[in-house]
Amino acid sequence: MTLDNSIVYSRPLSVSENFFRCRTASGNYRNFVVTATYNQSLKKKLYVLVKALRKTILEYPILATTVKFDKTVNAFAYVPLKTINLSDILFFEGDEKWLTNGVINENYMKYCNETQFKLYEENVLFKLILVGDFHLSAIFEHTIGDGLVANYFHEVLLKNLAECESIEDAAFETQFGPLVFENIKAEDEIFNFSKDKLYIKNSLPPPIDPFLEDIDLDYSFGDPHFQDKIIPEGFPSKWKGRFDTVDTHDISFKLINFSKQETKIILSKCKEHKVGITSYIEVVHALTLQPIFGDNSFTTHRTAMTLRRHYTPDLAEPPYKKILSDSEYKIFGTSAHMGFVQIFHQ
Numbered sequence: 592m593t594l595d596n597s598i599v600y601s602r603p604l605s606v607s608e609n610f611f612r613c614r615t616a617s618g619n620y621r622n623f624v625v626t627a628t629y630n631q632s633l634k635k636k637l638y639v640l641v642k643a644l645r646k647t648i649l650e651y652p653i654l655a656t657t658v659k660f661d662k663t664v665n666a667f668a669y670v671p672l673k674t675i676n677l678s679d680i681l682f683f684e685g686d687e688k689w690l691t692n693g694v695i696n697e698n699y700m701k702y703c704n705e706t707q708f709k710l711y712e713e714n715v716l717f718k719l720i721l722v723g724d725f726h727l728s729a730i731f732e733h734t735i736g737d738g739l740v741a742n743y744f745h746e747v748l749l750k751n752l753a754e755c756e757s758i759e760d761a762a763f764e765t766q767f768g769p770l771v772f773e774n775i776k777a778e779d780e781i782f783n784f785s786k787d788k789l790y791i792k793n794s795l796p797p798p799i800d801p802f803l804e805d806i807d808l809d810y811s812f813g814d815p816h817f818q819d820k821i822i823p824e825g826f827p828s829k830w831k832g833r834f835d836t837v838d839t840h841d842i843s844f845k846l847i848n849f850s851k852q853e854t855k856i857i858l859s860k861c862k863e864h865k866v867g868i869t870s871y872i873e874v875v876h877a878l879t880l881q882p883i884f885g886d887n888s889f890t891t892h893r894t895a896m897t898l899r900r901h902y903t904p905d906l907a908e909p910p911y912k913k914i915l916s917d918s919e920y921k922i923f924g925t926s927a928h929m930g931f932v933q934i935f936h937q
Contacts (some may be wrong), residue, residue: 874934897927
């Protein structure tokens, strides 16, 4: 752990974070992406966007890290990037082929899905694409961000856009350091660790592992009737799969784009039955694939969950207490559970 003035700038990955590192490194994972539509032109107010991005990076320094092997701790770690240029994180696309009726289309989703991030190098692990003037996509590698982080990013950026529009440049520089405000170019530096270290506001997010029970404990507490150990009566065989494992994302992943009206209906059903949308989609997914599974076997499915609810400043090391005590601060990073097992049979 590298810390100065009670701020953690670098730290080893935890056991769970190393899992997600390996998944990215093996090529078996692409990214998380969330696109938000803003009601004011981000392109016309690019200087405000750049100020807000710098402020966001300094408040959430995991955005300015990469994952490397740190010889000083003999482990893979979050390590600050030396520099970040605007062209490293912000990209521009026209809206002609990527929007349908003013909304991003499935072809654009597929385009974003092709984004892969390189670990172990001086590369940023997130990417922003501005489509036209109003549609901003935030794309994250999984080690620095689980499924909530892209949403969080937009919430933070929206707040910072509002603040940066009203703050004078001189006052901004006092709090967040010097920045190019006029004639902005792609090669302009938006972050330099050696120069900007004193402006970093918070520590990296803490690993989730120390806040949970020991990873080596039996999660079922020795209960032979624990729900994912029970084989359904009349279904003694587990589905063996249809194909040999193939490392092809065209086979492994399917993007489904719900329209605004479809999303409204789904959320209404979830509210009616008091279930989360993740659980709803998981069950629909299982029922949809039932003809492939057949009627003679049972299958297991895993529903991923975030574990942020287990963070508490009471159990945190001192450098992390500040961000865990601030109810307005969003915890980036990965605190995802690989999935709670559910067993299905027809």
